Structure formats: structure tokens, C-alpha cells
Amino acid sequence: MPTIEVSYSDLCELIGKEIPIEKLKQHILFAKAEIDAVNGDLLKIDSKDTNRPDLWSAEGIARELRGRLTDDKGLPEYKIEKSNVIVKVDEKVSKFRPLTVCAVAKNLKMNKTSLSQLIQLQEKVSGTFGRGRNEVAIGVYDLSKIKSPITYTTAKLDKKFVPLDFEEELTIKEILEKHPKGKEFGHLVKGFKEIPIFIDSAGEVLSIPPIINSNHTGKVTEDTREVFIECSGFDFKFLMPALNVIAAALIDRGAKVESVKVVYGKKPIHTPDFTPKKTSVDVDFVNKVSGLNLSAKDVAKLLEQARYKTSVKGRKIELFYPAYRQDIMHQRDVVEDVIISYGYNKIEPEIISKKTKGRINDLEIFCEGIAKKMVKLGFQEILSYTLTNKDFLFNRMNLKEEKIVEIENPISVNWNVFRNWLLPSLMEFFSHNQHVNYPQKIFEIGDVILIDMKKETKTKDVRKVSAAIADSRISYSDLASLLDALLSNLHVNYELKKSKHPSFIDGRAVDVIMNNKRIGFIGEIHPIVLKNWKLEMPVVAFEINLDEL
Amino acid sequence: MRKGKRIELTEEGKTYLKKGLPERNLVKLLNSSPQKSLSIENARKKVGNFPIALKWVLEKGWVEKKAGKLTLIKLPRKTEEEKALKNIEQGKEVDGEILKILISRNLVLRITETYIKTEEAIKKAGNVIGELTHDIIITGLWKGRKFKPVNIKAVKKFDELKIAPGKRHPYNYFLMQVRKKMVELGFQEMTGPMIETEFWNFDALYQPQNHPARDWSSTYSLKHPKYGKLPSKKIVNNVKAAHENGWKTGSTGWGYKWGEKKASKLMPRAHDTAITPRYLAKGVKIPGRYFNMVRCFRPDVIDPTHGVEFIQTGGIVVAKDIDFRHLLGLLKQFVNVIAGVEEVKFYTDYYPFTEPSVQISGKHPDLGWVELAGAGIFRTELTEPLGIKEPVIAWGFGIDRLAMHSLNIRDIRFLFSRKLEWLRQQKVVR
Numbered sequence: 016m017p018t019i020e021v022s023y024s025d026l027c028e029l030i031g032k033e034i035p036i037e038k039l040k041q042h043i044l045f046a047k048a049e050i051d052a053v054n055g056d057l058l059k060i061d062s063k064d065t066n067r068p069d070l071w072s073a074e075g076i077a078r079e080l081r082g083r084l085t086d087d088k089g090l091p092e093y094k095i096e097k098s099n100v101i102v103k104v105d106e107k108v109s110k111f112r113p114l115t116v117c118a119v120a121k122n123l124k125m126n127k128t129s130l131s132q133l134i135q136l137q138e139k140v141s142g143t144f145g146r147g148r149n150e151v152a153i154g155v156y157d158l159s160k161i162k163s164p165i166t167y168t169t170a171k172l173d174k175k176f177v178p179l180d181f182e183e184e185l186t187i188k189e190i191l192e193k194h195p196k197g198k199e200f201g202h203l204v205k206g207f208k209e210i211p212i213f214i215d216s217a218g219e220v221l222s223i224p225p226i227i228n229s230n231h232t233g234k235v236t237e238d239t240r241e242v243f244i245e246c247s248g249f250d251f252k253f254l255m256p257a258l259n260v261i262a263a264a265l266i267d268r269g270a271k272v273e274s275v276k277v278v279y280g281k282k283p284i285h286t287p288d289f290t291p292k293k294t295s296v297d298v299d300f301v302n303k304v305s306g307l308n309l310s311a312k313d314v315a316k317l318l319e320q321a322r323y324k325t326s327v328k329g330r331k332i333e334l335f336y337p338a339y340r341q342d343i344m345h346q347r348d349v350v351e352d353v354i355i356s357y358g359y360n361k362i363e364p365e366i367i368s369k370k371t372k373g374r375i376n377d378l379e380i381f382c383e384g385i386a387k388k389m390v391k392l393g394f395q396e397i398l399s400y401t402l403t404n405k406d407f408l409f410n411r412m413n414l415k416e417e418k419i420v421e422i423e424n425p426i427s428v429n430w431n432v433f434r435n436w437l438l439p440s441l442m443e444f445f446s447h448n449q450h451v452n453y454p455q456k457i458f459e460i461g462d463v464i465l466i467d468m469k470k471e472t473k474t475k476d477v478r479k480v481s482a483a484i485a486d487s488r489i490s491y492s493d494l495a496s497l498l499d500a501l502l503s504n505l506h507v508n509y510e511l512k513k514s515k516h517p518s519f520i521d522g523r524a525v526d527v528i529m530n531n532k533r534i535g536f537i538g539e540i541h542p543i544v545l546k547n548w549k550l551e552m553p554v555v556a557f558e559i560n561l562d563e564l
Numbered sequence: 565m566r567k568g569k570r571i572e573l574t575e576e577g578k579t580y581l582k583k584g585l586p587e588r589n590l591v592k593l594l595n596s597s598p599q600k601s602l603s604i605e606n607a608r609k610k611v612g613n614f615p616i617a618l619k620w621v622l623e624k625g626w627v628e629k630k631a632g633k634l635t636l637i638k639l640p641r642k643t644e645e646e647k648a649l650k651n652i653e654q655g656k657e658v659d660g661e662i663l664k665i666l667i668s669r670n671l672v673l674r675i676t677e678t679y680i681k682t683e684e685a686i687k688k689a690g691n692v693i694g695e696l697t698h699d700i701i702i703t704g705l706w707k708g709r710k711f712k713p714v715n716i717k718a719v720k721k722f723d724e725l726k727i728a729p730g731k732r733h734p735y736n737y738f739l740m741q742v743r744k745k746m747v748e749l750g751f752q753e754m755t756g757p758m759i760e761t762e763f764w765n766f767d768a769l770y771q772p773q774n775h776p777a778r779d780w781s782s783t784y785s786l787k788h789p790k791y792g793k794l795p796s797k798k799i800v801n802n803v804k805a806a807h808e809n810g811w812k813t814g815s816t817g818w819g820y821k822w823g824e825k826k827a828s829k830l831m832p833r834a835h836d837t838a839i840t841p842r843y844l845a846k847g848v849k850i851p852g853r854y855f856n857m858v859r860c861f862r863p864d865v866i867d868p869t870h871g872v873e874f875i876q877t878g879g880i881v882v883a884k885d886i887d888f889r890h891l892l893g894l895l896k897q898f899v900n901v902i903a904g905v906e907e908v909k910f911y912t913d914y915y916p917f918t919e920p921s922v923q924i925s926g927k928h929p930d931l932g933w934v935e936l937a938g939a940g941i942f943r944t945e946l947t948e949p950l951g952i953k954e955p956v957i958a959w960g961f962g963i964d965r966l967a968m969h970s971l972n973i974r975d976i977r978f979l980f981s982r983k984l985e986w987l988r989q990q991k992v993v994r
Contacts, residue, residue: 016914047912063923064914065776146776252819304920304941304955306889345815345944351920354888359910359922364892369851369883373747376755383740390730395987398733398980400873401758401859420759422832423787426863430872433758433832448984455984456730462859464758466789472830473789474759 016065017139018051021058021073025128029077029267031085045321045355046070046079066342068144068257072136074264082320083356090324090335093266093289098273100158100243102213105168106280111204112152112211112224112247115167116254116286117275119158120265121241129268130237136264140257141225148200150253151246152225153261154213156232158241162217167247169209176220177230187223196227213245221245243275252341255288259339262287291324291335296349298330304350306365307357317356318349378478382460382561385480388504392497394458394482399440401462402430407439411547413517420464420474433464437481438518438558442540445485446548453552454486460561479535483556491523491539494555498527498537507564509534518544527559535559570675571663573652577671581649586617588646591626594636601635616669645671670707679703734990735875735979738967739857742877745901751855751879756839758859761792763827765834767803768841769917770946772818773826777916783834784863792830799845800824802949813944832861836876836960837917844950848882855879857963868975875979878960880942882952888920891939891957895924898959899936903966904929918958919943931969937961 027033034042040050043060047070052059062071069075081087098119125133137153145151172188181194187210191197203225204210213221215232222228224247235242244261246254262272274285296318298311309317315325315332324335334349342348354362386396402422409416417435425431434440437459444457460480467475484494495511502509509529516524519538527535537557545554573581584592590611594600608614621627621634624643628635645666648658652672666672673679682699686692692710693700700706743753756764766778776782794800802811803822810817833839839856848854857877864870881894892910899905905926913923918940926936939959947956964976971990973979981987 044912047914049911063912066914066916143776146774147779150774250820304887306887344810344817345813345919347919347941347944354920355912359892359912362889362892362910364896365889366893366897367851367881367883367886367890371750371849371851371853372752373750373853374752375743375747376753378755379740379743379753386732386736390732393730395728395731395984396733396736397982397987398735399982400871400980402861402873418788420789421787423785424781424863425784426865426872444982444984447982451984451988452728456728457984462758468789470757470792471795472757472759472761472792474757474830476758 017062017071017143019060019062019071019135019139021060021076021132022128023053023056023058025132026058026073026077029073030080031087034084042080042084043076044359045083046076047355048076064342065143067340068140068260069263069337069339071139071143071260072264073132074136074267075260078263078267079322082322088319089322090291091263091322091337093263093272093338095262095272095274095287095289097285098275099163100273100275101164102245102275102277103164103166104277104279105166107169107209108167108211111169111207111209112249114249114251114254115224115245115247115277116251116258116284117165117243117245117277118258118262118287119241119243119273119275120262120270121158121273122269122271123240123242123265124269125237125239127237130235133235133261133264136261140260144257145248145253147203148225149203149248150250151248151257153257154222154224154228154233154245154247155235155261156221156228156243156245157235157239158243159239160232161215161219161221161243163215165213165215165221165243167211167213167245170212170214170223171209174210174212174220179228179230179233181230190223190227194227200226211247255286256339256341258287259289259337262289263337263339287338289338292338292340292343293333293335294343294346294349295331295333296346296353298332300346301350301353304347305354305357305362307354307362309353309357314353317353321352321356323349323352378561381564382478382480385501385505385561386458386460388501389458389460389480389482392500394456397441397444397457397459399444399459399461400430401433401464403434403439403443404429404431407443408432408434408436411442411544412439413541413544413547418466420466435463435465436558437461437463437479438483438556441481441483441556442544442548442550442554445483445550445554449550454484454489455552456482456484458482478561479558480561481556481558483540483554485550485552485554487552489553489555491525491537491555494557495525495537498557498559502527502559505564511537517541527557529563532563534563571652571658572673572675573649574671574673577649577652577666580671581653583612585620585643585646585649586611586613587620587624587626588643590614590617590621590634591636591639594627594634595639599635601633603633604629605632607634670704673704676703679705728988731987731990733987734971735967738970739875739963742902742963743857746855746857746877746879749853749897749901751853754839754843754854754856754879755858756833756842756856758833758861759786759792759830760833760838761794761827762829762831763794763800763803764841765831765838767807767822767827768799768845768946768950769837770806770943771916772807772820773823774820775916777834781863784832784861786830786832789830791825791828794824794828795845799950800827803827806945806949810945811949813948815943815945817945833858834862835860836878837958840878840880840958841946841950843880844882844947844952844956847951848880850954851881851883853879853881866977868977871976871980873980874964874976876960877963878958880959881957882954884954886955886957888922888941891922891941891959892924894957895922895937895939895959898961899924899926902961903936905936909933913938913940915940917943917946928969934965935962936966 047063049061051061141148141153173186175184191201212223220229221232246258276283311327326333419435420433422431462476465475512526514526524538540554644662648662692712694712805811807822860876907927909925911923913921921940923938942956
């Protein structure tokens with residue numbers, strides 16, 4: 016969900032009429048957006064659709080709203096003439112970043128607002144729609160400083176140029192290491208022997224996509240009158256709409272966009288291509304999904320407001336939609352546009368009449384029962400994260416490390432593995448409450464994750480209960496009788512068997528056995544473990560596997 | 565008589581031995597009256613302890629009571645009780661049953677060691693009863709004595725930090741209440757593993773493999789174990805085709821080369837919806853309503869509104885002929901039952917797996933307008949490859965925000981609070 020900033024007065028100007036802010040808040044729903052905050056003239060807008068980059072600018076929102084609020088309905092027409100700019104694509108880029116599509120925009124009349132909209136749109140399209148510049152990187156350049164033809168080729172890492180916002184020349188290697196954009200996007204060219212580069216016929220560097228423009232050609236200001244635009248990546252399906260989104264926004268502000276001849280080997284293509292896309296929708300399907308009862312004429316009218324060109328053919332409507340859209344995969348995508356155009360809040364909600372029988376999971380009901388018994392035995396329930404770290408699970412518990420479920424990209428070393436037992440969560444809890452009145456009687460019912468290579472997910476969630484008491488004087492038998500109260504209540508026939516466990520004092524670790532199977536353990540925590548958690552009171556604890564009961 | 569135990573007549577017992585039992589005195593009176601009969605009123609005036617006397621003469625069948633008059637049936641001989649009183653005075657043994665009656669009539673006392681000790685203690689305390697004990701109750705020494713009144717000002721303020729009763733965790737308690745409301749609405753609970761393959765978390769939900777949400781920075785991946793198993797070839801092939809070309813759904817698909825290896829990567833479940841496609845593939849009841857309430861994991865920067873781990877709730881409704889209007893109806897019903905919200909507004913929304921999609925905001929009694937839930941109708945590209953022909957409504961509820969409100973906390977991390985004092989002070993009922 017991209018968040019964009021838009022000037023209210025600029026937006027009204029683009030729509031072509033003054034719309035009170037309260038009204039705008041309602042109308043903007045038709046552009047799949049919501050106004051999150053109003054700060055003077057500045058609107059913070061939350062654009063809902065990650066698949067509609069055409070709506071991520073003042074120009075795009077205005078275009079959509081004109082369809083509803085003005086006579087500018089139906090398909091927006093974009094006429095593109097040919098420019099004399101040529102881009103030659105060198106075979107060498109095919110290994111790294113094979114494709115580019117380009118355009119030229121002239122007669123720009125930029126001001127602070129329109130420039131910031133252009134920059135914002137470029138960032139959002141390449142960042143969100145372009146998957147962090149991987150699928151789409153966009154460069155905008157001052158055309159007056161470029162000599163066509165431009166070559167899209169590769170360069171060695173020792174090639175030098177002055178990157179944007181720098182004053183001196185750096186090698187590409189230095190840019191990747193030192194320039195903020197080099198650091199941010201360097202991972203996209205990691206391991207590349209050569210780096211893709213745009214160079215004009217005078218040998219001037221335009222940019223190294225997807226990293227950075229040059230300072231000479233790649234600097235666009237309010238005074239820039241004409242620009243060269245390129246989008247580079249791997250798939251025309253991403254590149255074409257991205258270029259169209261930028262081009263349409265510039266045209267909406269009065270620029271004249273011209274196409275560029277991009278030559279792949281001997282095959283030239285002309286971009287941008289604004290040929291409208293074709294699809295169709297069944298009126299009956301619209302009504303089936305929406306629950307509305309619309310005629311073909313109604314549907315056509317609603318779609319015209321949503322910037323489609325329509326022609327009704329009986330119960331079917333043939334449609335053309337703008338080339339900057341790439342989100343329509345199925346009829347139901349068109350249906351949503353119909354419903355949005357109709358207005359979500361005009362639809363009468365209907366209750367589903369078919370009755371079904373509800374049920375809580377057996378395990379949850381069982382655990383609820385256990386929790387209630389533990390509470391009656393005087394324990395305070397606690398709730399912890401399943402994510403934790405090896406130090407807590409093993410080192411502090413005086414255990415040797417085992418293989419457990421481990422996160423590859425943790426955001427913190429505190430949370431980089433999943434717990435394989437509960438007791439450390441309780442010990443951690445005690446360690447945060449050293450100065451609270453004793454006795455402290457706590458329990459947790461929760462899942463731990465064990466590795467089980469036989470399972471589809473190579474793991475197994477196990478539901479457990481663990482309880483612990485910390486007090487100035489507390490011993491095994493105090494807790495053992497409470498455990499007995501719990502298990503006897505559940506009619507569990509169990510035996511206790513002396514055992515060894517490094518977290519517990521030697522001779523005071525006891526296994527809980529049911530049907531010759533170990534279902535848990537109970538004992539007095541070893542002073543070494545207490546010290547590791549910086550605890551000064553003795554602790555007794557048990558842990559029982561509830562899945563075994 | 566065992567050592568340390570003897571029996572003695574009470575003051576009352578001694579009096580009766582001398583002056584006769586009340587029932588004896590009553591029959592004697594009747595016997596000396598004309599027609600051996602007397603009105604109850606007159607008898608009451610002449611016999612001490614009349615209610616006791618009356619009880620016994622009627623019970624023993626000595627006297628008939630009719631129209632306010634008592635008439636002697638026969639004059640009894642000396643009774644067992646009378647004999648026993650005499651014997652007790654002379655230190656002779658008496659029958660156990662009779663003794664019990666005499667003790668219950670408070671004519672005889674069992675003087676035990678406990679009796680003596682307790683009596684001494686009471687005397688020491690000024691012949692009033694302070695604490696009522698087990699011993700005082702069994703010896704009957706409370707009878708005829710005064711109880712010391714309580715000092716109502718001597719109550720110590722209940723301090724939960726010192727006297728901590730066992731309690732449920734408030735968030736768990738809240739979640740169970742929500743579960744119960746879901747059941748009321750006819751929903752059945754679903755579960756699934758915390759570690760999922762990307763296949764179920766994303767691919768089966770028609771989320772393309774290069775989708776930004778599948779990015780390294782948006783979801784966790786695992787160092788160990790790394791890859792899981794994919795489901796049946798049939799389902800995998802259907803899903804693959806749906807992504808690549810839309811399969812038989814009438815869609816164009818996302819139009820890229822779908823990879824099995826990426827799909828079999830393991831990850832901690834990033835959203836609760838990951839559970840749903842497993843159920844759809846296994847086969848659901850139609851009509852059916854299902855919900856889940858599970859932990860999810862995302863590498864979000866931790867702040868007051870984002871935790872590393874959080875609980876999401878969501879679910880589906882599958883039925884023939886349900887449409888967007890039913891979706892709105894369901895959401896409205898939800899926010900009413902779960903959040904007590906009456907007034908709602910619908911907004912557009914986007915999920916890769918639903919179309920059309922919608923977000924519901926409601927006017928919460930305390931919070932004002934808040935976003936409450938996101939929902940939509942599952943895309944055909946999702947349902948058909950898993951074998952579902954009917955429309956499926958899917959929804960997710962912002963449960964943590966409601967919990968935060970209900971528990972009066974501002975920071976989401978506090979839902980997993982480690983502060984014992986806070987937990988001990990929480991209002992958790994039942």
C-alpha cells in the first residue's frame with residue numbers, strides 16, 4: 016500500500032474544479048485511495064492497490080476522478096508522435112539487465128509541485144511496482160544535454176563518472192561502495208563482472224541502472240524543458256506499464272510525449288505504446304459477483320466513469336482500457352471497477368441466511384480447561400513470544416545446543432529461533448520481575464516447534480504447559496503436589512521417575528511418565544541456571560506435553 | 565467410659581432431674597385435671613418449657629391435641645430418659661442411643677479434654693468467644709455465650725501485589741471471548757502449522773513469486789530447516805498453471821514462470837490466511853463458515869504498533885450464490901458482534917487473493933472511526949485450482965487493536981507483557 020503526498024490545490028487544478036476537502040475524502044474512494052491526513056495544503060494519501068501504479072500520483076488520481084466528476088469520461092486518449100531519439104541495445108546487457116523501454120517528453124512547464132510529483136511517482140513505481148528497482152528501474156534525464164543515439168551497454172567496474180549529487184568522478188566500484196544509492200541498491204548487481212550503462216553518442220554517461228544517474232545528464236530541475244525517460248529490467252510486462260504511467264502523468268500536465276526507437280539487434284520497437292488494451296465482461300457475471308441487478312447500459316455507464324471505452328453487445332460489453340493498466344487478469348477485476356464506480360456505501364448489505372454450526376478447536380477447549388485449573392491452583396498465566404534466541408533456550412538453561420528452527424533474516428538477535436521448550440520463557444519472565452512480591456507462581460500454555468523431518472513442513476508444533484514457582488523457600492514437593500492436583504483432576508495415571516536434566520539440581524530432576532512414555536518433567540532449577548538468569552530465589556518448575564494427554 | 569472422657573448433667577439436666585422433665589410435668593398436670601383435659605392456653609401457663617414439653621408428649625403419643633385442647637391418652641411410666649438422668653448422676657453407664665438424645669436435648673455434656681481446654685480458654689478470654697473454632701463447635705461451648713463483635717475498621721486493604729490470586733492472562737482471556745463470539749456466528753475453528761511452505765502461505769493464495777510481499781524484507785525465511793514438501797502433483801500443477809496462464813479459470817494469470825523450488829521454501833506463517841488454502845484443498849463443507857486465530861510472524865521494525873509476533877484472526881464463508889452484498893452483510897454483522905459497532909463505512913482495498921476487495925471501518929463507541937477488517941471474495945484463480953467451485957468470502961479482523969482497547973494499553977508489545985505487577989492488577993473475570 017503506497018503512501019503518497021499530494022498538494023490539495025494541485026489536485027483540484029488537475030481535476031479541473033474546486034472540491035471541498037470533505038467531499039474529496041468521499042470521492043477519492045473511486046481512485047482506490049483514502050486521505051490519511053490533511054496538513055494545510057498537503058494531503059497524505061494511502062493508495063490501496065499495489066497493482067495500480069497509475070493511481071499513485073496527483074495526476075493519476077485526478078484522471079480517475081475526472082471520470083466521475085467531470086465530462087472527461089471513457090478512455091483517456093494519448094497521442095504519441097515519433098521523436099528522432101534512438102536507443103541501441105547492446106547484446107552484452109542480455110546477461111545482466113536485458114531490456115529497456117524509453118520515451119521523450121517535451122514542452123515541460125515544471126514547478127516545485129509537479130517536479131516533486133514526478134520524483135515521487137518515479138520512486139513509487141520503481142520501488143513498489145518495480146520490486147525495489149529490481150523489475151523496474153527508472154531514469155529521467157535532461158534531454159538537452161544528451162546526444163542521440165544512446166547506447167545501452169555494459170561497462171567495467173573501473174569506469175568513472177560523476178554520480179548524481181556528487182562533484183567528483185568516482186569509479187563504478189567506488190559508487191557501489193560509497194554512494195548512498197550504491198549501498199542501497201548494490202545487492203541488485205552483486206557479482207556482476209560488468210555493469211549495465213547508458214551512454215550517449217558523445218560518450219557522456221547517463222546512468223548505471225538500477226543504481227544511479229550521472230550528475231551531468233541525470234539532474235532534472237524546475238527549469239528542465241525536455242526529458243529523456245528510460246525504464247530498464249527483465250520483462251516488458253513490467254516495463255511497458257511503468258513507462259506509460261510516467262508518460263501519462265506528464266501528458267496530463269501538458270507535456271508532449273514522443274516515442275523513442277529502441278533497437279534490439281536488428282529489431283526496432285517504438286515506445287511508449289499507448290494502444291488501448293481489449294477485454295470484455297458479461298453483465299450476468301457482474302450481477303452474480305456484485306449481487307446488484309444492473310442492466311448492460313448501467314454497467315457500461317459505470318465503466319465509462321472508470322475510464323473504460325465500452326460497447327454493449329447484448330449481455331456482453333466489449334471494453335478498451337488504458338495501456339498504463341496491467342492489473343486486469345480476469346472479468347472479476349472489471350467487476351470490482353463496476354462496484355467501485357457504483358459506490359461501496361450505496362450497496363445494501365445482506366445477511367447470509369444459511370446457518371452453520373460453530374465450534375472451537377478441541378485442543379483450545381482442552382487448554383482452556385487446563386488454564387482454569389492452573390488458575391485455581393493459584394498460578395498467574397503469562398504469554399510469551401514463540402520467537403526467542405539460543406542463549407535463552409540452551410546456554411542459560413545449562414544445556415548443549417541442538418538443531419532447532421532458525422530464522423535466516425532475523426531483525427534482531429533476540430528473536431532468531433523458535434522455542435523448542437517453554438520453561439525458558441518462564442525463567443525470562445522471572446528475570447524481569449525480580450523485585451515483585453513473592454511467591455511468584457506463573458504458568459504458560461503455548462506452542463513450541465520441534466524439527467520433524469518426516470512432516471511436510473519438516474517441523475511439528477507441540478502444545479505444552481509449563482509452570483514455575485519462585486519463592487524464598489520452595490521445594491520439589493510443593494510443586495509436585497500441585498502437579499498431582501492437575502493431573503489427577505484430568506484422570507491421568509502417571510508415574511514419577513528420577514532422571515537427569517542439566518537445568519535441574521542433580522537428584523532433583525524427575526520425569527513424568529504416562530503409559531511408559533515421558534510426557535514431561537518436574538524439578539528444582541539448578542543454581543547455575545538461576546545465576547544465568549540473575550535470579551536470587553529458588554525456583555521449582557514443571558513442563559508437560561499436552562498433546563500426549 | 566474411655567479415659568479423658570466423662571459425661572455430666574448440664575445445669576438444665578440437673579434441674580429436670582430434681583423437678584421432672586417438662587413432658588413429665590405436662591402429663592402430671594393433665595392427669596390431675598378434670599376429664600384429664602386442659603386448654604393449650606392454660607397448660608402453657610402452668611408448665612415450664614411448655615414448647616419442649618408439648619413436642620415430646622405429642623411425639624411419644626401420650627397426649628392428643630384437638631380443637632385447642634390437650635387430652636391425656638395415658639399416663640406413662642418412668643421413661644428411659646428419666647432413668648438415664650438418674651444413672652448419669654450416680655456415675656452409672658447408660659445406653660448410647662439415649663445418651664445421644666440427652667446430649668442433643670442439652671441435658672448431658674460430654675466432658676472431653678478438648679472440652680476442658682476450650683472451656684478454660686474461653687474463660688480466660690473473659691467468657692466471650694473471639695474466634696469461632698472447630699473445637700468450640702463440637703463441644704457446644706458456644707451455647708449460651710456471647711460472641712465478640714468484629715472490628716469493621718480492622719480490615720487491611722486488599723493488595724493484589726501481595727496477595728496474588730491466580731489469573732488468566734488478559735489477552736488470552738480476551739481471545740477466548742472472541743472465539744466464543746465466532747462460534748455464536750456459526751464459525752468452526754481452523755488451525756495449521758506455524759512453519760509453512762511458501763506454497764500454502766503465498767502460491768496457493770495466488771500471490772505471484774515476485775510479489776513485493778514475498779520479499780526478503782517483508783517475510784521471514786528459515787536457515788534451518790529450509791525446504792518442505794509440496795502437496796499432490798495435481799494441486800501443484802493447477803496452482804502453477806493458474807499463476808502462469810490462468811489455468812481453466814478464464815484468467816490470463818500473472819504470466820511468469822512459476823518455480824517449485826521457491827514454493828517449497830519454508831517460512832514462519834506470515835498471515836493467518838495461510839491456513840485457508842489447506843482447508844479448501846482438503847475439502848470444506850458447503851455451506852461452511854470457518855475461522856482461525858493464530859500467531860503470525862513478520863520482520864517488522866518493532867514499535868508500538870508492530871510486534872515481531874502477533875495474533876491474527878480471519879476466516880472464510882463458502883456457500884452457493886453468495887456475492888459482494890453478502891460480504892458486506894457479514895462484515896457488518898461481525899463488527900457489531902465483536903466490536904459493538906453499529907455505524908459502518910466501506911472502503912476499497914486490495915489483496916492479491918481477493919477481487920473484489922473491501923475494508924470496513926466502524927464508529928467504535930470509544931475510539932471513534934477505526935479500520936476494523938479487510939475482506940474480499942477469493943479470486944477464481946485461487947479457488948478453482950484447489951477444487952472449489954463455489955464463491956468463497958475471506959476476511960481478516962484487526963483483533964489486536966480491539967484487544968489493546970479492551971485492555972486499555974497503547975503499545976502492542978504490552979499484549980505480551982512481562983510485567984507481573986501489571987498482570988496481577990488486570991481485571992480478568994471468570
